[in-house]
Amino acid sequence: MSAPAEQPRAVVLLSGGLDSSTCLALARKQGFVCHALTVLYGQRHQVEMDAARRVAQALGAHEHQEISVDLSAFGGSALTDDIAVPKGRSGDAMAQGIPVTYVPARNTVFLSLALAWAEALDASDIFIGVNALDYSGYPDCRPEFIMAFENTANLATKMAIEQGRRIKVHAPLIPMSKAQIIQTGLELGLDYGLTHSCYDPAPDGRPCGECDSCLLRAKGFAEAGVRDPLWGP
């Protein structure tokens, strides 16, 4: 038997954040040879790319590729434009509507690029670290979206149509709370000090501590009963 048949390959979307890093750890745990893909989509800062590189190396990704597609050319998001990132919002405020940090069709773009690479690699598994429970504001983090994309992928590709391969989009974090995600990663040996979550970091890369992403991360660590290594000893 050839090595690929024994060890299936997967494309894992990796931003370097808490969720996608845990997702990579889970894919590795499940025995996949992992091809990590970081999409540089015109974010306002580079610190998450550095985090993605550190995490890919630490978790033993077989390969890590970065691909650029400048979604900031389209506009429409606080993550790519000069729109202020909200700070200090309560959980209730976060639960109301889709936030300005939403990037139009981002996960559709991410998954389509992951699918393109997966097919070129002859890999039928894609992992994405979306999470619907603690962050229900984004429409493209919901299970019905993931299922619809998987269905599209199985109609879109040579691999599926000509070779009869079934493409699977894994979203193992979907039903987990942030605390459960953190506990899962810690059990798999993930060092969360390597990851990056902040939407609006200082020029030296330190997290702001006040954006939705920082607040959800802090809540998750508090509920997990562990200290976030990002915030020093």
Next chain:
Amino acid sequence: MSAPAEQPRAVVLLSGGLDSSTCLALARKQGFVCHALTVLYGQRHQVEMDAARRVAQALGAHEHQEISVDLSAFGGSALTDDIAVPKGRSGDAMAQGIPVTYVPARNTVFLSLALAWAEALDASDIFIGVNALDYSGYPDCRPEFIMAFENTANLATKMAIEQGRRIKVHAPLIPMSKAQIIQTGLELGLDYGLTHSCYDPAPDGRPCGECDSCLLRAKGFAEAGVRDPLWGP
């Protein structure tokens, strides 16, 4: 009433080829303010970008944007890699299997980028010039793929989920023969001398006349009973 409500906006995928140019002409005919999108995905030649610019201008696109995403980094296609483009194939040979000019997940990537721009523009209509009849080799040119993507788009976006807008992916050329496409474009005043179809043009941009795309184009013009202006008087 505001102007956008009277004149709806659409994102139209435009490669500068015969099909996508006809699709833009149809979208204009239907009264859409057209935002033409050309995806530079690592094709081996630049001549089709020049064609896209000429066509967008000639057909009165409101705006024309080019976005780069280097799918050649993933490999797996004669259109992005150093794989020979097949020449002189018969219709029977073309009908057998998916050709090496297939680019993994290309139309999924194209539509996801069109969706991102459409949402940023607050436009709920997307046009793509896929054609299933004369070119059934590509899985992502079939109606079931288009419908699956449209379903995904309506689960993926803030526009659909929060505002209740229904996103529509128009693929008006799907049921047409190449000859019907050409007749349609001619009736709408499209100058096919501005378009470009060849997979493997000469350095000066002249079509090879022998690749699948050139042969299908020639067959279409022959069946339509008109001369292709690309080939001189």
